[in-house]
Amino acid sequence: MNVFPDYNNNIINISASLAAYLGLRTSYPRSDILSAVLKREYKNVVLIVFDALGYHNIRRHLEPGDFLRRHIRKKITSVFPSTTTNATATMMSLSYPGEHCWLGWSLYFSEIGAAVDVLLKKLSGRDESAPAGLIDGAIPYECYYNLIENPKIPAYTVFPEIVDRGHSENHFTYDSFDELFETLASLCRLPERKLIFAYSSEPDTAMHGFGAGSPAAGKVIREINARVAAFASEAGDDALLVVTADHGQIDITRHIELYRDQELAGFLSRPLSLEGRAASIAIASGREKEFRDYFLAKYAGSKLYRAEELIASGVFGVGVKARGREFLGDYIAVPEDGAAFLLHGQASPYPGNHGGLLPGEMEVPLIIWAK
Known part of the structure; x- marks a missing residue:
């Protein structure tokens, strides 16, 4: 059963509640559970987003009985496509996917006639950097925690060294779990009230490498559980800990080399892009019926969604900007089983992946702990 974003039960609600806590006025729906807890004036409010910890x-x-599982307060939805690019932009900017337009890993920019891996700033499937300034010029966004002048409650960000977006004025980097939790503990000892927003690329990295259900992924998740439990025990009586994920991840059962399908390529007006579990397809003029007949016959395990219908139904929030509309193309092809498309010759055939609409990809936990 496919799961679509429910923006009244979604990762964006966490950001809306935290923004209100910082004093920012916003019309985005808040998390009732988190907002109720935030009525207490904690010294430390710590949000940790673990990538793919669905x-x-x-x-x-x-x-x-394990700490993280025991403290799940609610099952909430991610965004679609269910991918880090889209989800972290949603949480950092406090805006819907159709507003920030960071919709997927690979986005097609008409001004250069190519798709770009926007987090890596390189052309998709090519060993070539994207033109300088292209991405930030086309799809800029501001982080909500940087919008408040002279905030009474400052925001701190703690991200891996490689993450170059979303920094607050008080930004810290780390390169290991030890350093992450040492930094969090050190910040919590500062006397002022504060919000700390931390992000970890695990267990996503382990799952991509070995599979979502692999022993290696399980080992990393158990370590995360132990680390968070230890941090909570030392955080003090005046701390609130919120843990969630940007999206989940599933085991991939087969890879479909969509880029090798020359007959399919004849129907397209541009290269494939977006995500391996949510492929953006733009159709050459006058070829739509032929394309649909061909695709649905050959790739029967996948669902074809018209981009306009997804937009109209609110999948990307309230409307989609022109740039986002361009990124989506005409159709989004979503495998309904454990398959993943390979969109170009350099695409990695990961044992675990995400981006689609299955519960394992779309449903994430809202974990809340306070003494």
Whole structure:
């Protein structure tokens, strides 16, 4: 069963509640559970986003009594496509996918006639950098925690060294779990009230490398659980800890080399892009019916969604900017099983992946702990 974003039960609600806590006025729906807890004036409010630590992956790898699983307050939805690019932009900017337009890993820019891996700033499937300034010039966004002048509650960000977006004025980097949690503990000892927003690329990296259900992924998730539990025990009586994920991840059962399909290529007006589990397809003029007949016959395990219908149904929030509309193309092809498309010759055939609409990709936990 496919799961679509529910923006009243979504990762964006976490950001809306935290923004209100900082004093920012916003019309985005808040998390009722988190907002109720935030009525208390905590000295430290700590949000940790673990990449791909989905609701189902926690239940798969942790016991009912383990810290993270025990403190799940609610199952919430991610955004679509269910990918880091889209989800972290949503959480950092406090805006819908159709507003920030960082919709997927690979986005097609008409001004250069090529798709770009926007987080890596390189042309998709090529060993060539994207033109300087292209991405930030086309799809800029501001982080909500940087919009408040002279804030009474300052925001701190703690990200891996390689993450070059979303920094607050008080930004810290780390390169290991030890350093991450040492930094969090050190910041919590500062006397002022504060919001700390931390991000970890695990267990996403382990799952991509070995599979969502692999022993290697389970080992990383159990370490995360132990680290967070230890941090909570030392955080003090005046701390609120919120843990969630940007999206989940599933095991991939087969890879489909879509880029090798020359008959399919004849229907297209531009290269494939977006995500391996949510491929953007733009159709050459007058070829739509032929394309649909061909695709649905050959790739029967996948669902074709008209981009306009997804937009109209609110999948990307309230409307989509022109740039986002361009990125989406005419159709989004989503495998309904565990398959993943390879969109170009350099695409990695990961054992684990995400981006689609299955519960394992779309459902994430809202974990809340306070003494």
